[in-house]
Amino acid sequence: MSSYNLKEVMNKPERLAPGHRMCAGCGATIGVRAVLRALHEGDYAVIGNATGCLEVSSFMYPYTAWEDSYIHNAFENAGATLSGVEAAYKALKKRGRLPEDANFKFITFGGDGGTYDIGFQSLSGAMERGHDMVYVCYDNGAYMNTGIQRSSATPRFADTTTTPVGKVSVGKMQSRKDLTSIIADHDVAYVAQSTFTRDFKDIHLKSEKAIYTEGASFLNLLTPCPRGWRYEMADIMQVCQMAIDTCYWPMFEVDHGKWTLTYEPKKKLPIEEFLRLQGRFKHLFKPGNEDLIVQFQEEVDRRWEELLYKCER
Secondary structure (H helix, E strand, C coil), rough: CCCCHHHHHCCCCCCEEECCCCCCCCCCHHCCCCHHHHCCCCCCCEEECCCCHHHHHECCCCCCCCEEEEEEEEECCCHHHHHHHHHHHHHHCCCCCCCCCCCCEEECCCCCCHHHHHCCCHHHHHHHHHHEEEEEECCCCCCCCCCEEECCCCCCCCCCCCEEEEECHHHHHHCCCCCHHHHHHHCCCCCEEEEEEEEHHHHHHHHHHHHCCCCCCEEEEEEHHHHHHHHCCHHHHHHHHHHCCHHHHHHHEEECCEEECCCCCCCCCHHHHHHCCHHHHHHHHCCCCCCHHHHHHHHHHHHHHHHHHHHCC
């Protein structure tokens, strides 16, 4: 893997062109650009994209913001489509139908709705078969494209249009699915979880490792949504920092079965520091709801301790 230089990385030609229709302050496009910067110059990519915010806003036929070959997939089959393309590529190369020096990488993007839920079956199959591809989930914690409905990635007590907060509801009652650990249990080559930090080093190194590790790889990226999370657009980096400093979104990797923590806060902050930045959790700070924050903290603490055990800390 190459050494990391922020200035050099940020000055690389963009593979996702400006002029797309994503919302201002959207985390998904920041995540996509960060991943694609990890591609080495001269390498080609085939991009798959499950239906969702990213797809409908970056590709409106005949216009596209993608500089690489691009395939729009249905919600449910992004993993299957790219695994099929990867298998065809290997077959064509074996038969001499493609130049020996041609180097293509296969990367699929999907939101949490198309990854945790609707597309999980095809994702699981692609990972289990060990295709040489990367699946990237841009996790914004709900079905944002269709109106901010809850998904299995939505955190507990979040206010969404299908788990509305009111007199008889305190938001989503179920805990968030830990998809990163589920994919790690598929015994694939590389799995990692990341988000945006000030120097973007963590997400860059993990993306490069995922792309250039032979076999199936999975990246789960926390990509905040200003509309669904209801935070000020300029605060996205602070939201991400609080996510990792409260250990709500731990940053770790699983490289051929070895679990490694890649970031540990010097001081683990209380979960309120993450929750209070988002309007979807404002009801938790009303009198009488103190126990809900306690429950949220207990879940975060439990998952953090489980992760430390896996990483042998």
